[in-house]
Amino acid sequence: MALIKFAGVEENVVTREEFPIEKAQDVLKNETVAVLGYGIQGPGQALNLQDNGINVIVGQRKNSKSWDKAVQDGFVPGETLFELEEAAQRGTILCYLLSDAAQIEFWPTLEKYLTPGKTLYFSHGFGITYNHQTNIIPSKEVDVVLVAPKGSGTSLRRLFVEGKGLNSSYAIHQDATGNAKDKVIALGIAVGSGYLFETNFKKEVYSDLVGERGSLMGAIQGLFAAQFEVLRAQGHSPSEAFNETVEELTQSLMPLVAENGMDWMYANCSTTAQRGALDWWKKFYDATKPVFEELYQSVKEGNESQKSISSNSKENYREGLNKELEELRNSELWQAGKVVRSLRPDRELEYEK
Structure with missing residues:
Protein backbone atom coordinates (compact mmCIF):
# COMPACT_ATOMS: atom_id res chain seq x y z
CA MET A 1 0.00 0.00 0.00
CA PHE A 201 -19.05 4.35 3.69
CA LYS A 202 -20.29 7.79 4.72
CA LYS A 203 -17.75 9.74 2.68
CA GLU A 204 -18.34 7.50 -0.34
CA VAL A 205 -22.08 8.06 -0.42
CA TYR A 206 -21.85 11.77 0.38
CA SER A 207 -19.40 12.40 -2.47
CA ASP A 208 -21.34 10.10 -4.80
CA LEU A 209 -24.71 11.75 -4.25
CA VAL A 210 -23.19 15.23 -4.59
CA GLY A 211 -21.36 14.20 -7.77
CA GLU A 212 -24.45 12.68 -9.40
CA ARG A 213 -26.54 15.73 -8.65
CA GLY A 214 -23.65 18.06 -9.41
CA SER A 215 -20.86 18.06 -11.98
CA LEU A 216 -21.39 14.49 -13.20
CA MET A 217 -25.06 14.76 -14.21
CA GLY A 218 -27.39 17.35 -12.68
CA ALA A 219 -25.24 20.47 -12.90
CA ILE A 220 -23.79 19.59 -16.29
CA GLN A 221 -27.28 19.08 -17.76
CA GLY A 222 -28.37 22.44 -16.34
CA LEU A 223 -25.26 24.10 -17.79
CA PHE A 224 -25.77 22.48 -21.18
CA ALA A 225 -29.45 23.47 -21.31
CA ALA A 226 -28.80 27.08 -20.27
CA GLN A 227 -26.06 27.73 -22.84
CA PHE A 228 -27.95 25.91 -25.61
CA GLU A 229 -31.11 27.93 -25.00
CA VAL A 230 -29.23 31.25 -24.94
CA LEU A 231 -27.55 30.44 -28.27
CA ARG A 232 -30.84 29.34 -29.84
CA ALA A 233 -32.63 32.46 -28.57
CA GLN A 234 -29.95 34.56 -30.30
CA GLY A 235 -30.61 32.87 -33.64
CA HIS A 236 -27.95 30.15 -33.74
CA SER A 237 -29.00 26.91 -35.43
CA PRO A 238 -29.61 23.75 -33.34
CA SER A 239 -26.54 22.15 -34.89
CA GLU A 240 -24.29 25.10 -34.11
CA ALA A 241 -25.68 25.49 -30.59
CA PHE A 242 -25.22 21.80 -29.82
CA ASN A 243 -21.73 21.60 -31.26
CA GLU A 244 -20.56 24.62 -29.28
CA THR A 245 -22.28 23.42 -26.10
CA VAL A 246 -21.81 19.65 -25.98
CA GLU A 247 -20.02 18.11 -28.94
CA GLU A 248 -16.80 20.07 -28.76
CA LEU A 249 -16.62 19.56 -25.00
CA THR A 250 -17.21 15.80 -24.99
CA GLN A 251 -15.43 14.85 -28.20
CA SER A 252 -12.45 17.19 -28.16
CA LEU A 253 -11.76 18.99 -24.91
CA MET A 254 -12.69 16.56 -22.13
CA PRO A 255 -10.43 13.79 -23.48
CA LEU A 256 -7.56 16.31 -23.32
CA VAL A 257 -8.49 17.30 -19.77
CA ALA A 258 -8.59 13.60 -18.84
CA GLU A 259 -5.13 13.06 -20.30
CA ASN A 260 -3.34 16.22 -19.12
CA GLY A 261 -5.53 18.36 -16.86
CA MET A 262 -7.44 21.61 -17.28
CA ASP A 263 -4.27 23.69 -16.83
CA TRP A 264 -2.70 21.94 -19.83
CA MET A 265 -5.80 22.51 -21.94
CA TYR A 266 -5.81 26.22 -21.04
CA ALA A 267 -2.13 26.47 -21.98
CA ASN A 268 -2.70 24.78 -25.34
CA CYS A 269 -5.75 26.64 -26.67
CA SER A 270 -5.92 29.94 -28.49
CA THR A 271 -5.05 33.13 -26.64
CA THR A 272 -8.61 34.34 -27.15
CA ALA A 273 -10.02 31.17 -25.55
CA GLN A 274 -7.49 31.44 -22.73
CA ARG A 275 -8.45 35.01 -21.92
CA GLY A 276 -12.16 34.29 -21.95
CA ALA A 277 -11.89 31.14 -19.84
CA LEU A 278 -9.64 32.82 -17.27
CA ASP A 279 -11.96 35.83 -17.06
CA TRP A 280 -15.18 33.87 -16.69
CA TRP A 281 -14.48 30.68 -14.67
CA LYS A 282 -14.52 32.50 -11.35
CA LYS A 283 -17.92 34.03 -12.14
CA PHE A 284 -19.32 30.53 -12.68
CA TYR A 285 -17.56 29.42 -9.48
CA ASP A 286 -19.18 32.24 -7.50
CA ALA A 287 -22.57 31.45 -9.01
CA THR A 288 -22.47 27.69 -8.37
CA LYS A 289 -20.57 27.23 -5.10
CA PRO A 290 -23.58 28.23 -2.95
CA VAL A 291 -25.67 25.66 -4.82
CA PHE A 292 -23.07 22.95 -4.13
CA GLU A 293 -22.97 23.92 -0.44
CA GLU A 294 -26.77 23.63 -0.29
CA LEU A 295 -26.59 20.29 -2.09
CA TYR A 296 -23.95 18.86 0.27
CA GLN A 297 -25.97 19.87 3.32
CA SER A 298 -29.07 18.20 1.86
CA VAL A 299 -27.08 14.99 1.32
CA LYS A 300 -25.56 15.14 4.81
CA GLU A 301 -28.93 15.66 6.50
CA GLY A 302 -30.43 12.65 4.68
CA ASN A 303 -32.90 14.68 2.64
CA GLU A 304 -31.65 13.35 -0.71
CA SER A 305 -31.66 9.74 0.45
CA GLN A 306 -35.19 10.07 1.83
CA LYS A 307 -36.41 11.62 -1.43
CA SER A 308 -34.89 8.72 -3.35
CA ILE A 309 -36.39 6.08 -1.06
CA SER A 310 -39.82 7.73 -1.04
CA SER A 311 -40.04 8.23 -4.80
CA ASN A 312 -38.66 4.79 -5.67
CA SER A 313 -41.16 3.05 -3.40
CA LYS A 314 -44.21 4.51 -5.16
CA GLU A 315 -46.18 2.08 -7.31
CA ASN A 316 -46.20 4.50 -10.27
CA TYR A 317 -42.52 5.44 -9.88
CA ARG A 318 -41.45 3.90 -13.17
CA GLU A 319 -44.28 5.66 -15.04
CA GLY A 320 -43.30 9.04 -13.61
CA LEU A 321 -39.61 8.43 -14.27
CA ASN A 322 -40.28 7.56 -17.89
CA LYS A 323 -42.20 10.83 -18.34
CA GLU A 324 -39.29 12.84 -16.93
CA LEU A 325 -36.78 10.99 -19.10
CA GLU A 326 -39.01 11.44 -22.14
CA GLU A 327 -39.14 15.18 -21.50
CA LEU A 328 -35.34 15.25 -21.42
CA ARG A 329 -35.04 13.05 -24.50
CA ASN A 330 -37.52 15.13 -26.50
CA SER A 331 -35.94 18.47 -25.65
CA GLU A 332 -34.49 20.36 -28.59
CA LEU A 333 -31.03 20.07 -27.02
CA TRP A 334 -30.91 16.28 -27.07
CA GLN A 335 -32.88 15.92 -30.29
CA ALA A 336 -30.16 18.07 -31.89
CA GLY A 337 -27.60 15.83 -30.19
CA LYS A 338 -29.16 12.73 -31.72
CA VAL A 339 -28.79 14.22 -35.20
CA VAL A 340 -25.23 15.45 -34.59
CA ARG A 341 -24.13 12.05 -33.24
CA SER A 342 -25.54 10.35 -36.32
CA LEU A 343 -23.27 12.50 -38.47
CA ARG A 344 -20.06 11.50 -36.70
CA PRO A 345 -17.82 9.54 -39.08
CA ASP A 346 -17.56 5.93 -37.98
CA ARG A 347 -14.24 5.44 -39.72
CA GLU A 348 -11.25 7.49 -40.74
CA LEU A 349 -11.52 9.46 -43.96
CA GLU A 350 -9.67 7.95 -46.89
CA TYR A 351 -7.16 10.78 -47.15
CA GLU A 352 -6.36 10.38 -43.42
CA LYS A 353 -5.29 6.76 -43.79
Missing part, protein backbone atom coordinates in the same frame (compact mmCIF):
# COMPACT_ATOMS: atom_id res chain seq x y z
CA ALA A 2 1.33 3.40 -0.99
CA LEU A 3 0.93 6.56 1.03
CA ILE A 4 0.51 9.72 -1.02
CA LYS A 5 0.44 13.22 0.38
CA PHE A 6 -1.32 16.14 -1.26
CA ALA A 7 -2.10 19.55 0.21
CA GLY A 8 -1.16 18.23 3.63
CA VAL A 9 -3.54 15.26 3.40
CA GLU A 10 -2.20 11.70 3.47
CA GLU A 11 -4.10 9.08 1.46
CA ASN A 12 -3.73 5.32 1.27
CA VAL A 13 -3.82 3.95 -2.28
CA VAL A 14 -3.30 0.46 -3.65
CA THR A 15 -2.05 -0.20 -7.19
CA ARG A 16 -2.09 -3.34 -9.28
CA GLU A 17 1.70 -3.39 -9.11
CA GLU A 18 1.56 -3.62 -5.31
CA PHE A 19 -1.34 -6.08 -5.25
CA PRO A 20 -1.22 -8.09 -8.53
CA ILE A 21 -4.10 -10.23 -9.72
CA GLU A 22 -2.18 -13.37 -8.73
CA LYS A 23 -2.30 -12.23 -5.10
CA ALA A 24 -6.00 -11.44 -5.42
CA GLN A 25 -6.63 -14.92 -6.82
CA ASP A 26 -4.80 -16.46 -3.86
CA VAL A 27 -6.78 -14.43 -1.32
CA LEU A 28 -10.09 -15.41 -2.98
CA LYS A 29 -9.25 -19.00 -3.96
CA ASN A 30 -11.62 -20.58 -1.42
CA GLU A 31 -14.42 -18.05 -1.86
CA THR A 32 -17.61 -18.15 -3.91
CA VAL A 33 -18.43 -14.59 -4.96
CA ALA A 34 -22.18 -14.20 -5.47
CA VAL A 35 -23.04 -11.10 -7.50
CA LEU A 36 -26.60 -10.27 -6.46
CA GLY A 37 -28.18 -8.11 -9.12
CA TYR A 38 -27.31 -7.92 -12.81
CA GLY A 39 -28.31 -4.37 -13.62
CA ILE A 40 -25.94 -1.37 -13.59
CA GLN A 41 -22.77 -2.64 -11.87
CA GLY A 42 -23.48 -6.38 -11.87
CA PRO A 43 -22.50 -7.35 -15.43
CA GLY A 44 -19.19 -5.51 -15.47
CA GLN A 45 -18.10 -6.73 -12.05
CA ALA A 46 -19.25 -10.32 -12.54
CA LEU A 47 -17.61 -10.71 -15.97
CA ASN A 48 -14.36 -9.11 -14.82
CA LEU A 49 -14.24 -11.36 -11.76
CA GLN A 50 -14.87 -14.38 -13.94
CA ASP A 51 -12.22 -13.42 -16.48
CA ASN A 52 -9.77 -12.89 -13.61
CA GLY A 53 -10.21 -16.49 -12.52
CA ILE A 54 -12.45 -15.88 -9.49
CA ASN A 55 -15.21 -18.37 -8.65
CA VAL A 56 -18.26 -16.20 -9.33
CA ILE A 57 -21.98 -16.88 -9.54
CA VAL A 58 -24.85 -14.50 -10.33
CA GLY A 59 -28.11 -14.08 -8.46
CA GLN A 60 -31.00 -12.52 -10.36
CA ARG A 61 -34.76 -12.82 -10.51
CA LYS A 62 -35.99 -15.18 -13.21
CA ASN A 63 -38.16 -13.98 -16.08
CA SER A 64 -36.43 -10.60 -16.18
CA LYS A 65 -34.38 -8.83 -18.82
CA SER A 66 -31.39 -8.94 -16.49
CA TRP A 67 -31.70 -12.74 -16.17
CA ASP A 68 -31.77 -13.02 -19.95
CA LYS A 69 -28.74 -10.74 -20.23
CA ALA A 70 -26.81 -12.88 -17.76
CA VAL A 71 -27.59 -15.95 -19.90
CA GLN A 72 -26.45 -14.09 -23.03
CA ASP A 73 -23.23 -13.17 -21.21
CA GLY A 74 -22.49 -16.85 -20.61
CA PHE A 75 -23.80 -17.53 -17.11
CA VAL A 76 -25.53 -20.91 -16.99
CA PRO A 77 -28.80 -21.41 -15.07
CA GLY A 78 -28.32 -23.97 -12.32
CA GLU A 79 -24.52 -23.77 -12.58
CA THR A 80 -23.40 -20.14 -12.38
CA LEU A 81 -26.79 -18.37 -12.49
CA PHE A 82 -29.40 -18.75 -9.75
CA GLU A 83 -32.37 -17.05 -8.17
CA LEU A 84 -31.32 -14.40 -5.64
CA GLU A 85 -31.95 -16.54 -2.55
CA GLU A 86 -30.08 -19.56 -3.82
CA ALA A 87 -27.11 -17.47 -4.90
CA ALA A 88 -27.06 -15.80 -1.47
CA GLN A 89 -27.07 -19.20 0.20
CA ARG A 90 -24.26 -20.53 -2.01
CA GLY A 91 -22.02 -17.46 -1.82
CA THR A 92 -19.39 -16.73 0.81
CA ILE A 93 -18.93 -13.16 -0.45
CA LEU A 94 -22.27 -11.54 -1.26
CA CYS A 95 -21.92 -8.58 -3.63
CA TYR A 96 -25.09 -6.61 -2.95
CA LEU A 97 -25.48 -4.83 -6.29
CA LEU A 98 -29.25 -4.46 -6.45
CA SER A 99 -30.58 -0.91 -6.74
CA ASP A 100 -30.83 1.03 -3.47
CA ALA A 101 -34.60 0.56 -3.42
CA ALA A 102 -34.34 -3.16 -4.21
CA GLN A 103 -31.69 -3.59 -1.49
CA ILE A 104 -34.15 -2.27 1.08
CA GLU A 105 -36.89 -4.59 -0.16
CA PHE A 106 -34.71 -7.72 -0.29
CA TRP A 107 -32.80 -7.10 2.95
CA PRO A 108 -35.10 -9.09 5.30
CA THR A 109 -34.60 -12.09 3.00
CA LEU A 110 -30.86 -11.64 2.58
CA GLU A 111 -30.20 -11.32 6.32
CA LYS A 112 -30.79 -15.00 7.03
CA TYR A 113 -28.07 -16.01 4.54
CA LEU A 114 -25.43 -13.79 6.17
CA THR A 115 -24.07 -16.51 8.39
CA PRO A 116 -20.96 -15.88 10.56
CA GLY A 117 -17.75 -15.47 8.56
CA LYS A 118 -19.39 -14.39 5.31
CA THR A 119 -18.63 -11.08 3.63
CA LEU A 120 -21.24 -8.51 2.62
CA TYR A 121 -19.92 -6.33 -0.21
CA PHE A 122 -21.38 -3.06 -1.45
CA SER A 123 -20.47 -0.72 -4.30
CA HIS A 124 -22.36 2.18 -2.73
CA GLY A 125 -22.48 3.40 0.87
CA PHE A 126 -26.19 4.25 0.74
CA GLY A 127 -27.73 1.30 2.59
CA ILE A 128 -25.28 1.35 5.50
CA THR A 129 -24.90 5.12 5.91
CA TYR A 130 -28.64 5.78 5.90
CA ASN A 131 -29.54 2.62 7.84
CA HIS A 132 -32.00 4.66 9.94
CA GLN A 133 -33.96 4.96 6.69
CA THR A 134 -33.09 1.62 5.03
CA ASN A 135 -32.99 -0.68 8.09
CA ILE A 136 -29.94 -2.41 6.57
CA ILE A 137 -28.00 -3.34 9.74
CA PRO A 138 -25.74 -6.39 9.23
CA SER A 139 -24.85 -8.84 11.96
CA LYS A 140 -21.58 -8.11 13.77
CA GLU A 141 -20.41 -11.60 12.77
CA VAL A 142 -19.87 -10.76 9.08
CA ASP A 143 -17.35 -8.61 7.25
CA VAL A 144 -18.90 -5.54 5.60
CA VAL A 145 -16.81 -3.93 2.86
CA LEU A 146 -17.15 -1.63 -0.13
CA VAL A 147 -15.54 -1.28 -3.55
CA ALA A 148 -17.01 1.62 -5.52
CA PRO A 149 -15.80 1.95 -9.13
CA LYS A 150 -15.76 5.60 -10.18
CA GLY A 151 -17.92 5.08 -13.23
CA SER A 152 -20.60 2.87 -14.73
CA GLY A 153 -20.42 -0.89 -14.96
CA THR A 154 -20.29 -0.49 -18.73
CA SER A 155 -17.14 1.64 -18.45
CA LEU A 156 -15.63 -0.79 -15.94
CA ARG A 157 -16.08 -3.66 -18.39
CA ARG A 158 -14.94 -1.72 -21.47
CA LEU A 159 -11.74 -0.52 -19.84
CA PHE A 160 -11.03 -4.02 -18.50
CA VAL A 161 -11.38 -5.52 -21.98
CA GLU A 162 -9.02 -2.83 -23.27
CA GLY A 163 -6.45 -3.84 -20.65
CA LYS A 164 -7.00 -0.68 -18.61
CA GLY A 165 -8.72 0.02 -15.31
CA LEU A 166 -11.31 2.26 -13.68
CA ASN A 167 -10.30 3.85 -10.38
CA SER A 168 -12.27 2.71 -7.32
CA SER A 169 -12.59 3.59 -3.67
CA TYR A 170 -12.60 0.95 -0.95
CA ALA A 171 -13.82 0.90 2.64
CA ILE A 172 -14.22 -1.47 5.57
CA HIS A 173 -17.29 -1.03 7.78
CA GLN A 174 -16.87 -4.24 9.81
CA ASP A 175 -13.94 -6.64 10.09
CA ALA A 176 -15.41 -9.66 11.88
CA THR A 177 -12.91 -12.19 10.51
CA GLY A 178 -9.73 -10.13 10.69
CA ASN A 179 -9.27 -10.67 6.95
CA ALA A 180 -11.56 -7.95 5.60
CA LYS A 181 -8.73 -5.75 4.34
CA ASP A 182 -7.10 -8.41 2.16
CA LYS A 183 -10.50 -9.48 0.84
CA VAL A 184 -11.70 -6.00 -0.08
CA ILE A 185 -8.46 -5.10 -1.85
CA ALA A 186 -8.43 -8.45 -3.66
CA LEU A 187 -12.01 -7.87 -4.77
CA GLY A 188 -11.19 -4.34 -5.89
CA ILE A 189 -8.32 -5.58 -8.04
CA ALA A 190 -10.34 -8.52 -9.37
CA VAL A 191 -13.29 -6.39 -10.51
CA GLY A 192 -10.91 -4.36 -12.68
CA SER A 193 -9.87 -1.32 -10.66
CA GLY A 194 -7.00 0.74 -12.00
CA TYR A 195 -6.06 1.67 -8.45
CA LEU A 196 -7.90 1.82 -5.14
CA PHE A 197 -8.09 4.71 -2.70
CA GLU A 198 -9.30 4.42 0.88
CA THR A 199 -12.50 6.02 2.15
CA ASN A 200 -15.41 5.11 4.43
